[in-house]
Amino acid sequence: MENAFGQPQSVVVLGGSSDIARAITKKLAAARAHTVVLAGRNQELLNAAASDAQEYGATKTDTVLFDAEDASNAARTVTEAFEKVGDQVDLVIIAVGLLEDQLSIENDAQATARMAMVNFTWPVAALAEIRRRLVAQGSGRILVISSVASIRIRRSAYIYGGAKAGLDRLCDGLADSLEGTGVTLHLLRPGQVRSRMTEGQHDVPFTTGVNEVAENVMRGLAGGDRVIWSPPILRYVFAILRHLPAPLWRKIMDR
Amino acid sequence: MTRATLYGWGRTTPSIAEVLAPASEVEVAAELARSRGVIARGLGRSYGDAAQLSGGVVLSNLDLGGISAIGPEGVVTVGAGISIDELLAFAIPQGWFVPVTPGTRQVTLGGAIAADVHGKNHHLDGSFGNHVLEMRIVTPSGAFTISPQKDAELFWATIGGMGLTGVVTSVTLRMLRIETDQVIVDTERFPDLEGVMNEMSRRDAEYRYSVAWVDCMTRGAHMGRAILTRGRHAAANDVDAPTLKAPAKPRLFVPFNAPSGLLNSLSVKVFNELWFRSAPKHQENEPQSLSSFFHPLDGVRDWNRLYGRRGFVQYQLSVPDSAGETVTSAIRRLSSSGVPSFLAVLKRFGPANPGMLSFPMPGWTLALDLPVGPDALPQVLDDLDELVLSAGGRIYFAKDARLSPDKVRAMYPDLDKFLEVKNRVDPEQRLMSDLARRLDLVGRQRR
Numbered sequence: 091m092e093n094a095f096g097q098p099q100s101v102v103v104l105g106g107s108s109d110i111a112r113a114i115t116k117k118l119a120a121a122r123a124h125t126v127v128l129a130g131r132n133q134e135l136l137n138a139a140a141s142d143a144q145e146y147g148a149t150k151t152d153t154v155l156f157d158a159e160d161a162s163n164a165a166r167t168v169t170e171a172f173e174k175v176g177d178q179v180d181l182v183i184i185a186v187g188l189l190e191d192q193l194s195i196e197n198d199a200q201a202t203a204r205m206a207m208v209n210f211t212w213p214v215a216a217l218a219e220i221r222r223r224l225v226a227q228g229s230g231r232i233l234v235i236s237s238v239a240s241i242r243i244r245r246s247a248y249i250y251g252g253a254k255a256g257l258d259r260l261c262d263g264l265a266d267s268l269e270g271t272g273v274t275l276h277l278l279r280p281g282q283v284r285s286r287m288t289e290g291q292h293d294v295p296f297t298t299g300v301n302e303v304a305e306n307v308m309r310g311l312a313g314g315d316r317v318i319w320s321p322p323i324l325r326y327v328f329a330i331l332r333h334l335p336a337p338l339w340r341k342i343m344d345r
Numbered sequence: 346m347t348r349a350t351l352y353g354w355g356r357t358t359p360s361i362a363e364v365l366a367p368a369s370e371v372e373v374a375a376e377l378a379r380s381r382g383v384i385a386r387g388l389g390r391s392y393g394d395a396a397q398l399s400g401g402v403v404l405s406n407l408d409l410g411g412i413s414a415i416g417p418e419g420v421v422t423v424g425a426g427i428s429i430d431e432l433l434a435f436a437i438p439q440g441w442f443v444p445v446t447p448g449t450r451q452v453t454l455g456g457a458i459a460a461d462v463h464g465k466n467h468h469l470d471g472s473f474g475n476h477v478l479e480m481r482i483v484t485p486s487g488a489f490t491i492s493p494q495k496d497a498e499l500f501w502a503t504i505g506g507m508g509l510t511g512v513v514t515s516v517t518l519r520m521l522r523i524e525t526d527q528v529i530v531d532t533e534r535f536p537d538l539e540g541v542m543n544e545m546s547r548r549d550a551e552y553r554y555s556v557a558w559v560d561c562m563t564r565g566a567h568m569g570r571a572i573l574t575r576g577r578h579a580a581a582n583d584v585d586a587p588t589l590k591a592p593a594k595p596r597l598f599v600p601f602n603a604p605s606g607l608l609n610s611l612s613v614k615v616f617n618e619l620w621f622r623s624a625p626k627h628q629e630n631e632p633q634s635l636s637s638f639f640h641p642l643d644g645v646r647d648w649n650r651l652y653g654r655r656g657f658v659q660y661q662l663s664v665p666d667s668a669g670e671t672v673t674s675a676i677r678r679l680s681s682s683g684v685p686s687f688l689a690v691l692k693r694f695g696p697a698n699p700g701m702l703s704f705p706m707p708g709w710t711l712a713l714d715l716p717v718g719p720d721a722l723p724q725v726l727d728d729l730d731e732l733v734l735s736a737g738g739r740i741y742f743a744k745d746a747r748l749s750p751d752k753v754r755a756m757y758p759d760l761d762k763f764l765e766v767k768n769r770v771d772p773e774q775r776l777m778s779d780l781a782r783r784l785d786l787v788g789r790q791r792r
Contacts, residue, residue: 091358091394091399091779091780091782091783092358092783093357093358093746093747093748093783094355094357094358094393094656094658094717094746094747095717095722095723095747097723097747099750099783121723122749124750177782178399178400178782226400227399227400228360228361228362228399228400228401229358229359229360229361229399229400229779270350270361271361272350272359272360272361272399309720312655312717312718312720312723313605313655313717313718314654314655
């Protein structure tokens with residue numbers, strides 16, 4: 091069971107080897123999470139993430155392999171992860187994502203479809219099964235990692251941003267649909283984060299490390315915040331950016 | 346049957362359950378036979394997740410009513426869903442008072458047993474369980490009448506057992522004779538913690554009731570300044586016109602959730618300052634009504650909404666007499682962390698009863714209300730747990746919403762004895778709560 095500070099005891103992480111997910115998992119394990127099940131596509135990375143969690147205090151960890159390029163396995167993956175927890179699941183984190191260099195794929199139908207699949211379709215399919223299970227449980231939380239890239243979409247990353255925007259908007263409605271079920275959904279909207287996914291990209295203003303994101307998540311879970319911005323100031327920055335005239339927006343973003 | 350969102354009084358961890366209100370022992374038994382996970386609930390005054398069970402069945406005890414006539418020795422049999430408020434409305438006009446009352450009248454007798462509640466007279470009279478002569482309990486293996494003489498094991502597993510041994514349906518207890526509805530109160534202000542603790546150690550035994558309100562936000566020389574109020578029931582000749590009137594209904598209420606952050610370190614500091622200054626430096630023999638002495642917060646309905654959407658936690662510790670300095674360290678840690686805490690309540694506990702999971706132990710108890718919000722709070726409380734544990738103390742389940750399960754066994758050394766009794770009457774672990782799951786109380790996922 092989760093405690094009064096939104097600290098879960100059992101956690102499922104889909105996309106559990108991503109750098110942001112690993113940073114969050116460590117903090118959760120250091121707080122109250124004793125059971126952590128990590129799902130991802132690379133067993134070696136998952137094992138490393140699992141031993142991280144153990145080092146920070148988890149006593150029971152397990153892993154599930156899956157490929158987010160095939161949505162037909164989403165329900166099965168969620169089921170397997172829940173079964174490996176073997177008890178109520180307090181928090182499910184969806185950290186599945188794929189960021190490819192847009193210039194090299196934007197004219198490739200298959201590659202763009204793959205981006206949409208990993209960043210949107212697979213998570214949506216997984217959410218259906220997660221929703222069903224948590225609502226039956228009568229309690230639990232879902233944390234979906236979105237991105238500020240979904241709030242105002244840049245031309246240099248419109249495929250990633252667009253897929254994330256779909257997920258972000260869908261989750262907003264899903265969160266409303268969960269009112270009164272005992273289940274809550276939190277959207278994490280980080281700005282640029284230094285991680286493997288963004289390797290080689292130069293820092294933009296408000297770039298953070300993964301630990302700062304994890305701290306903001308802990309605070310957001312404690313406060314029950316529907317949307318968790320990281321860093322928090324981006325809430326106000328994007329309140330302005332999203333309304334900029336397109337030419338100005340392009341100019342700023344192309345700098 | 347309805348699905349409902351249930352909270353504790355601190356409004357922190359909601360969960361959904363099917364809620365039923367059985368009106369008889371037979372209906373309770375039927376529900377225990379049908380359902381896999383069940384917990385009883387009274388008026389929801391436990392602060393955390395003790396009276397809820399996500400995805401399970403919650404049995405409201407509020408339809409288990411009835412109050413017998415009060416015998417010449419004060420013996421009365423009461424339905425477990427009757428509240429102390431209802432019992433007092435019946436008993437005070439006849440010259441009887443409950444032997445133990447917590448800080449609110451809005452608890453059911455079933456809840457009073459589950460949490461083995463204590464009041465301002467613990468140092469002399471013990472907790473609620475000390476005054477229970479017998480009770481009826483429905484367990485998955487049958488309904489029993491239990492008492493300290495008859496199946497004492499199940500009786501003392503149930504006193505303080507957080508509802509995990511069965512559903513109590515009725516309670517027989519001995520009431521206390523009173524001549525008036527007034528309390529004669531002595532009030533004293535102390536500029537620091539040491540002063541008030543010395544005075545309480547020295548002279549609490551002279552008063553039936555004693556409690557100190559401690560300011561946990563002032564640092565430095567006045568850390569832990571306190572107001573000590575102690576009293577006794579007024580005899581007929583103590584007051585001009587003795588009356589025996591039932592407590593009034595609350596006239597004030599909080600209509601909606603205040604914004605989170607209304608109670609911040611500044612506003613709480615101001616409140617604590619006003620509270621401290623409004624108390625007399627020294628006053629003796631002041632008559633007060635029973636309700637203003639025992640249940641001051643009952644005058645404001647739904648006061649927990651003042652803490653806003655995020656809610657609050659109450660932290661209540663007890664430590665042995667020899668560990669009085671732990672109280673000082675705990676208050677120092679809080680006052681230096683800047684976490685806002687409303688006036689804390691400090692009390693002396695007398696001897697413990699044999700309740701296996703009962704909270705009180707001879708020594709000191711300190712209770713604090715803390716709004717959820719400050720980033721430092723979870724860690725500060727985890728640190729306090731360590732402090733309490735190393736002093737041989739414990740945390741009160743009825744207030745808890747955040748303790749770590751690894752600390753429970755050391756705090757409650759009779760847990761294994763409790764589990765043996767529970768396994769005897771509930772081998773399939775049907776009785777369960779969110780609290781029991783969180784604190785790993787029922788041994789289901791013992792690590």
